[in-house]
Amino acid sequence: MSELRFDPIRRRWTIIATERRLRPHEFAVPRPAEEADVGACPFEHGSEPATPPQIASFPEGADWQVRVVPNKYPAVNHDAPLASESSGLFRRLSGVGSHEVIVETPQHARAMADMTPDEIARVMRVWRGRLLDLGNDSRIRYVLLFKNHGREAGASLAHPHSQLLATSVVPEFVKDELASARAYYRRTKRCIFCDLLEQELVREERIVLDNDGFVALSPWAALFPFETWLLPRAHGYDFALTPDSVLLQLAAALRELLRRVRAVLADPAFNLILHTAPVPRRSHHPSDVTAHAYHWHFELIPRISHIAGFEWGSGYAINHTTPEEAARYLRNVPTLP
Amino acid sequence: MSELRFDPIRRRWTIIATERRLRPHEFAVPRPAEEADVGACPFEHGSEPATPPQIASFPEGADWQVRVVPNKYPAVNHDAPLASESSGLFRRLSGVGSHEVIVETPQHARAMADMTPDEIARVMRVWRGRLLDLGNDSRIRYVLLFKNHGREAGASLAHPHSQLLATSVVPEFVKDELASARAYYRRTKRCIFCDLLEQELVREERIVLDNDGFVALSPWAALFPFETWLLPRAHGYDFALTPDSVLLQLAAALRELLRRVRAVLADPAFNLILHTAPVPRRSHHPSDVTAHAYHWHFELIPRISHIAGFEWGSGYAINHTTPEEAARYLRNVPTLP
Numbered sequence: 001m002s003e004l005r006f007d008p009i010r011r012r013w014t015i016i017a018t019e020r021r022l023r024p025h026e027f028a029v030p031r032p033a034e035e036a037d038v039g040a041c042p043f044e045h046g047s048e049p050a051t052p053p054q055i056a057s058f059p060e061g062a063d064w065q066v067r068v069v070p071n072k073y074p075a076v077n078h079d080a081p082l083a084s085e086s087s088g089l090f091r092r093l094s095g096v097g098s099h100e101v102i103v104e105t106p107q108h109a110r111a112m113a114d115m116t117p118d119e120i121a122r123v124m125r126v127w128r129g130r131l132l133d134l135g136n137d138s139r140i141r142y143v144l145l146f147k148n149h150g151r152e153a154g155a156s157l158a159h160p161h162s163q164l165l166a167t168s169v170v171p172e173f174v175k176d177e178l179a180s181a182r183a184y185y186r187r188t189k190r191c192i193f194c195d196l197l198e199q200e201l202v203r204e205e206r207i208v209l210d211n212d213g214f215v216a217l218s219p220w221a222a223l224f225p226f227e228t229w230l231l232p233r234a235h236g237y238d239f240a241l242t243p244d245s246v247l248l249q250l251a252a253a254l255r256e257l258l259r260r261v262r263a264v265l266a267d268p269a270f271n272l273i274l275h276t277a278p279v280p281r282r283s284h285h286p287s288d289v290t291a292h293a294y295h296w297h298f299e300l301i302p303r304i305s306h307i308a309g310f311e312w313g314s315g316y317a318i319n320h321t322t323p324e325e326a327a328r329y330l331r332n333v334p335t336l337p
Numbered sequence: 338m339s340e341l342r343f344d345p346i347r348r349r350w351t352i353i354a355t356e357r358r359l360r361p362h363e364f365a366v367p368r369p370a371e372e373a374d375v376g377a378c379p380f381e382h383g384s385e386p387a388t389p390p391q392i393a394s395f396p397e398g399a400d401w402q403v404r405v406v407p408n409k410y411p412a413v414n415h416d417a418p419l420a421s422e423s424s425g426l427f428r429r430l431s432g433v434g435s436h437e438v439i440v441e442t443p444q445h446a447r448a449m450a451d452m453t454p455d456e457i458a459r460v461m462r463v464w465r466g467r468l469l470d471l472g473n474d475s476r477i478r479y480v481l482l483f484k485n486h487g488r489e490a491g492a493s494l495a496h497p498h499s500q501l502l503a504t505s506v507v508p509e510f511v512k513d514e515l516a517s518a519r520a521y522y523r524r525t526k527r528c529i530f531c532d533l534l535e536q537e538l539v540r541e542e543r544i545v546l547d548n549d550g551f552v553a554l555s556p557w558a559a560l561f562p563f564e565t566w567l568l569p570r571a572h573g574y575d576f577a578l579t580p581d582s583v584l585l586q587l588a589a590a591l592r593e594l595l596r597r598v599r600a601v602l603a604d605p606a607f608n609l610i611l612h613t614a615p616v617p618r619r620s621h622h623p624s625d626v627t628a629h630a631y632h633w634h635f636e637l638i639p640r641i642s643h644i645a646g647f648e649w650g651s652g653y654a655i656n657h658t659t660p661e662e663a664a665r666y667l668r669n670v671p672t673l674p
Contacts, residue, residue: 002413002432004506013506015432017412075354075655076339088536089529090557095339095352169341169350192426199425220427318412 007221009180009192010173014221015318043067043103043159055100058126065119066126067103074099076167082139096139098166102126108159111149113258120251121244127162127274128247131240134166135279142170142278145239150269152303162272170278177275178294185293193295194235206323208330209256213249216257218323218330224301225321226265228330230257231297239276239296254298259335261302269303344558346517346529347510351558352655380404380440380496392437395463402456403463404440411436413504419476433476435503439463445496448486450595457588458581464499464611465584468577471503472616479507479615482576487606489640499609507615514612515631522630528572530632543660545667546593550586553594555660555667561638562658563602565667567594568634576613576633591635596672598639606640 002017042050045062052072057064070078076097083094104112104123112120127145134143147162148155155161170178184192200206200217208216208228216230230253236242242250254272261270276296339354379387382399389409394401407415413434420431441449441460449457464482471480484499485492492498507515521529537543537554545553545565553567567590573579579587598607613633 001417002411004413004430004432004504006428006430008426008428012509015412015504017410017432073354074339075352080338089345089533091343091345093341093343095341095354167341167352172349196426 005221007219008184009177009196010221011176011180012221014223016221016322017318017320018322041108041157041159043106043157043161044108045106051101056126056129058122065105066123067106068126068130069101069103071099071101071163075165082168093168096168098134098137098140098164100130100164100166102130102162102164104160104162111160111258112147113255113262115255117248117251117255120255121248123162124247124251125244127164128240128242130164131276134164135240137166139168140166140279141168142166142174143276144171145274145276147272148269149272150267150303152269153271155269174275174278178278178290181293181295182289185289189292191235191293191295193231193297197231197233206327208327209253209260211249211253211256213246214253216253216330218327220323222319222321222323222326223317225304225319226261226302226326226330227319227323228257228261228300228326229297230254230300231295235292236296237277237291237294239274256335257300257330260330260333261300263333263335264329265302265304271301271303273299273301275299342558344556345521346514346533347558348513348517349558351560353558353659354655354657355659378445378494378496380443380494380498381445382443388438393463393466395459402442403460404443405463405467406438406440408436408438408500412502419505430505433505435471435474435477435501437467437501437503439467439499439501441497441499448497448595449484450592450599452592454585454588454592457592458585460499461579461584461588462581464501465577465579467501468613471501472577474503476505477503477616478505479503479511480613481508482611482613484609485606486609487640489606490608492606511612511615515615515627518630518632519626522626526629528630528632530568530634531572534568534570543664545664546590546597548586548590548593550583551590553590553667555664557660559656559658559660559663560654562641562656563598563639563663563667564656564660565594565598565637565663566634567591567637568632572629573633574614574628574631576611593672594637594667597667597670598637600670600672601666602639602641608638608640610636610638612636 002015004013004015006013040047040050048054051069053070055068055070057067059065076095076099078096078098080094080096082096085092102123105115105119112123131143131145134140143164143166145162145164181192184190197215201210201215206218206220208218210216213234214230214232216228219227219229232242232246232250261268274296275298277290277294339352341350341352343350377384377387385391385404388406390407392405392407394404396402413432413436415435417431417433419433422429439460442452442456449460468480468482471477480501480503482499482501518529521527534552538547538552543555543557545555547553550571551567551569553565556564556566569579569583569587598605611633612635614627614631
């Protein structure tokens with residue numbers, strides 16, 4: 001019997017339909033082998049001239065382990081003036097911002113799931129640094145950090161990398177989450193994500209894994225099969241303020257989650273997206289409750305089901321795997337250390 | 338140079354990025370031939386026993402031209418009791434409703450673009466009849482009518498068909514559109530869609546085609562390349578109240594649009610979605626301005642670009658084709674009568 005579940009944070013309905021339920025091995029659609037990159041991969045040691053001039057590298061020099069470069073086909077442009085124009089019903093802004101690629105390792109075939117926690121934490125420190133830096137640009141309102149793994153997830157290069165898109169507008173998903181988090185805070189003086197964590201840790205059935213700092217869970221009204229959220233246990237509204245020690249806990253939890261997803265779903269393509277507070281972070285009006293109300297986290301979406309136009313067009317998803325079942329599979333799969 | 342456009346009705350931003358602009362023939366990804374359906378197609382004359390017991394057929398009997406059957410894997414269920422449950426932060430409803438398939442013709446290979454306007458109008462009268470009928474069920478709040486063409490659009494059978502999903506909740510996209518339409522009406526005492534049409538017909542650059550009753554246009558902040566809206570010129574909030582003569586105009590306009598899309602984009606997969614007012618339509622509170630504020634229409638989304646998790650995850654789209662360019666291609670392509 002199907003049911004409709006309401007997400008208290010995203011405030012939208014998902015249809016959880018089990019009539020057509022699949023087992024994980026049925027999801028494990030064999031992925032086409034990644035095409036050999038045409039020519040040399042631009043993200044390896046020695047091919048640095050193939051990218052636009054770099055923004056930063058860590059460490060500096062030819063022996064870099066993490067490197068930040070502009071996206072070759074930027075969706076927004078750093079040099080654009082911030083211009084706004086209205087005409088009749090319509091409004092537009094110039095595409096001002098920054099679109100960057102973070103090369104996570106010089107090794108072409110070293111997926112994040114294969115890195116050590118220290119290596120992943122190094123990537124995360126670079127993410128944090130870019131978010132802090134871009135947050136100082138007064139034209140920027142949000143920095144969207146995401147990682148596409150595999151062609152079906154939109155990755156055009158196989159070499160491990162993540163991206164960030166800094167724009168002068170706040171994306172819809174953050175606005176929606178902020179609106180519910182602020183409303184909840186005004187009503188209860190509590191963070192809705194903290195309350196969600198507390199409730200879910202007691203109920204256990206949607207918990208995928210946890211460590212001292214982080215909890216991974218299947219959200220109650222998951223839009224996609226095996227969608228998983230990774231949240232810090234301690235309240236924090238801004239990923240960019242996370243100290244090194246906590247990034248190391250995050251790296252360990254994310255690595256374990258990626259390995260479990262890979263084991264259960266046969267190395268699926270996926271998107272990993274950071275949800276964090278908008279910038280500028282130092283100019284909050286005293287009445288702004290964002291710092292108390294919002295709670296940064298990552299969302300992982302394995303790309304194992306077709307996103308039908310139906311879902312896009314209708315605004316509600318049909319998910320054929322219950323979150324409890326997905327969590328059970330991910331919790332119980334054996335993974336190597 | 339890219340720009341951000343704000344949609345006044347959906348109230349969200351799209352990034353219109355032209356750095357990676359494609360020409361239509363580059364979009365025309367060769368579609369894999371539809372797999373031969375395993376066994377006989379269940380939607381042809383003579384194979385009626387292969388579907389669940391039919392809901393209706395037109396005309397009645399073995400010579401039907403349009404047939405309505407329950408979806409074999411329903412996302413919601415007609416017999417479910419309407420039950421609601423809350424626990425902590427979570428809320429759920431039983432999956433009550435109806436999930437139906439409208440077989441549009443007994444001819445397996447007769448795509449809607451190949452039908453005559455009269456044949457298409459016959460399908461539309463069946464759509465209207467189902468919407469009226471389901472609108473009488475007090476448990477139903479919205480009837481979502483849509484058509485998936487091609488595997489990439491989610492169609493699991495090649496035989497021309499559409500679907501409807503009647504649920505006890507109103508989908509997000511309708512809520513958003515209703516909210517902006519009502520707010521606009523309260524401010525101006527006008528329908529935002531009527532004003533949009535008036536403005537666009539003067540500006541012309543986003544108009545795809547029009548006839549006495551209907552206008553097809555590329556929306557100002559299209560989420561997808563070649564997304565097209567088809568709107569009645571005369572104000573009307575509820576598709577189910579459309580008279581036969583207007584359905585015939587609609588059929589002619591939709592046919593022409595489908596033929597143009599097929600010619601420009603080499604028979605792409607697509608989704609076609611009806612946006613109409615929620616039900617029940619006869620119990621409006623006097624203060625409810627929906628009838629004045631909302632304007633039903635169809636939205637067509639060719640499935641020619643990957644929907645990256647980025648878009649889903651972020652809530653804003655990156656569209657690499659400007660609406661003006663898409664409209665120009667669709668307007669100027671020669672089609673056979």
